[in-house]
Amino acid sequence: MKSWRLLFLQGFLRYTVAHCRFVRQSLSNIVNRCQQNDTRWPNKNTHIFGFILFCSFLFFWEPNDSPGIIQESPILKGHPLRRFHSLAATAFFVSAVLPVAAQTPRTKPVTDSEVASITRDAILIDTHDDITSKTVDGYDIATPNKRGQTDLARMKGFLGAEFFAVYVGAEYVNGNHSANRTLQMIDTTRTDIIAAHPNDFVFATTADEIVAAHNQHKIAALMGIEGGHAIEDSLRLLRDYYALGVRYMTLTHFNTNNWADSQGDFEDTKVKHHNGLTPFGKDVVREMNRLGMMVDISHTADKTFYDALEVSTAPIIASHSSCRAVSSHTRNMTDDMIRALAAKGGTMQINFDCAYLSQRYSDAAKPIMAELRPRFMEAMKMEDPVARDAAIEKLQEESTAKLPPATLADVVAQIDHAVKIGGIDHVGIGTDFDGVGCVPAELSSYDKFPVLTRALLEKGYSASDIKKIYGGNLLRVMRAVEQHARELKSTPPIESNIGK
Numbered sequence: 451m452k453s454w455r456l457l458f459l460q461g462f463l464r465y466t467v468a469h470c471r472f473v474r475q476s477l478s479n480i481v482n483r484c485q486q487n488d489t490r491w492p493n494k495n496t497h498i499f500g501f502i503l504f505c506s507f508l509f510f511w512e513p514n515d516s517p518g519i520i521q522e523s524p525i526l527k528g529h530p531l532r533r534f535h536s537l538a539a540t541a542f543f544v545s546a547v548l549p550v551a552a553q554t555p556r557t558k559p560v561t562d563s564e565v566a567s568i569t570r571d572a573i574l575i576d577t578h579d580d581i582t583s584k585t586v587d588g589y590d591i592a593t594p595n596k597r598g599q600t601d602l603a604r605m606k607g608f609l610g611a612e613f614f615a616v617y618v619g620a621e622y623v624n625g626n627h628s629a630n631r632t633l634q635m636i637d638t639t640r641t642d643i644i645a646a647h648p649n650d651f652v653f654a655t656t657a658d659e660i661v662a663a664h665n666q667h668k669i670a671a672l673m674g675i676e677g678g679h680a681i682e683d684s685l686r687l688l689r690d691y692y693a694l695g696v697r698y699m700t701l702t703h704f705n706t707n708n709w710a711d712s713q714g715d716f717e718d719t720k721v722k723h724h725n726g727l728t729p730f731g732k733d734v735v736r737e738m739n740r741l742g743m744m745v746d747i748s749h750t751a752d753k754t755f756y757d758a759l760e761v762s763t764a765p766i767i768a769s770h771s772s773c774r775a776v777s778s779h780t781r782n783m784t785d786d787m788i789r790a791l792a793a794k795g796g797t798m799q800i801n802f803d804c805a806y807l808s809q810r811y812s813d814a815a816k817p818i819m820a821e822l823r824p825r826f827m828e829a830m831k832m833e834d835p836v837a838r839d840a841a842i843e844k845l846q847e848e849s850t851a852k853l854p855p856a857t858l859a860d861v862v863a864q865i866d867h868a869v870k871i872g873g874i875d876h877v878g879i880g881t882d883f884d885g886v887g888c889v890p891a892e893l894s895s896y897d898k899f900p901v902l903t904r905a906l907l908e909k910g911y912s913a914s915d916i917k918k919i920y921g922g923n924l925l926r927v928m929r930a931v932e933q934h935a936r937e938l939k940s941t942p943p944i945e946s947n948i949g950k
């Protein structure tokens with residue numbers, strides 16, 4: 451071995467020993483990220499890194515000294531590029547160290563102005579808010595909502611777009627009132643929220659309209675139906691809802707309907723299940739693709755999720771679901787589901803319900819909820835909606851007071867897990883505000899999002915990562931769904947019905 455090579459080897463070994471712990475950490479970080487398909491370390495860099503690593507090793511060894519395949523390699527014999535080996539080795543370190551450094555939790559303090567500018571510039575899109583269940587009974591969103599999370603004062607300046615839930619309870623199936631309720635929920639969004647507050651909300655149905663509203667400092671108001679029974683087994687109704695502005699539909703709520711299994715009653719043997727989606731259910735997904743309505747699999751049984759993912763020719767979403775590996779509730783998604791959703795370009799939107807966020811809370815809640823269930827059932831039967839909501843809220847407060855609350859750290863842990871499994875391009879926010887009994891106190895409304903921005907920055911997320919999580923990823927999915935519908939424009943409407 452020539453002396454300059456020995457010198458280089460010596461330097462290499464010294465560097466490695468001196469930075470042994472750092473190198474070991476860096477390498478295990480790289481291996482972990484590769485195994486978890488973590489796109490926070492962009493794939494392009496992975497390839498560049500691999501290429502440079504390969505070159506540095508090729509150039510590092512003198513062919514005559516090295517064994518086996520390298521010795522035989524015709525590429526190396528007298529190749530002029532070999533003289534650049536030290537340059538390549540240096541590049542190896544730079545390429546290895548830079549991306550790793552970018553991932554490690556930052557030590558530089560996060561400033562208030564940094565938090566403010568990222569939160570302001572990001573278009574925060576919440577894909578699920580249930581305040582419509584109150585506005586439909588007369589609540590004005592401009593008045594303070596003392597018990598809940600959603601009101602205009604706390605949305606303004608923080609929220610870019612809201613998907614108001616067109617939530618249709620399972621009770622409307624009896625007597626075929628689901629369509630009637632759906633239309634009332636659409637109307638409360640359009641009349642009581644958007645039309646009543648034209649300076650604050652703007653009706654939107656596309657990704658471009660969300661961006662335009664953000665530029666005008668208004669909140670884009672969109673709609674997503676929750677509960678596929680809303681279409682009363684009719685693709686005509688599905689098309690009507692699209693025409694009225696609905697841009698996603700959750701295939702089921704807690705109830706299995708005539709064409710899709712729900713997670714909520716999956717163990718109830720009295721309910722007729724279908725093993726996922728029926729042939730008509732698959733047509734519902736196809737018609738949603740054709741229209742340009744996002745397919746939402748929150749609340750569905752796992753098999754329904756996989757069926758929808760297989761049938762859909764556009765990316766799909768989970769509008770308000772968290773990770774089952776972090777909190778084992780079946781409303782949450784398994785790692786395998788997260789990977790599959792991400793592979794198809796979709797996004798999962800982290801739900802802020804304490805039980806979905808935190809295993810600790812979920813475990814403690816089970817016996818308490820079992821104890822309170824008879825009183826909840828009594829309250830649900832109350833005729834007067836105002837008295838009913840007050841009774842339910844009182845019971846929720848009673849149960850929440852006895853439980854270890856979920857925290858900001860739980861939200862960060864959920865986001866972090868979703869990012870590790872699905873990648874930074876496939877995670878978003880679906881708070882479920884005003885639809886759940888408990889959310890972390892530190893994130894009790896939209897005006898608290900700077901706290902989350904700070905926590906994510908401290909965890910090592912970049913400004914661009916945070917903007918993707920807050921809304922960039924959802925905009926990408928919307929655009930893909932819109933584009934796909936344009937491509938299917940000449941395809942005729944699907945005319946199948948539940949009987950076929």
Ligand SMILES: [Zn+2]
Pocket residue numbers: 676749770885
């Ligand atoms: Zn829900």
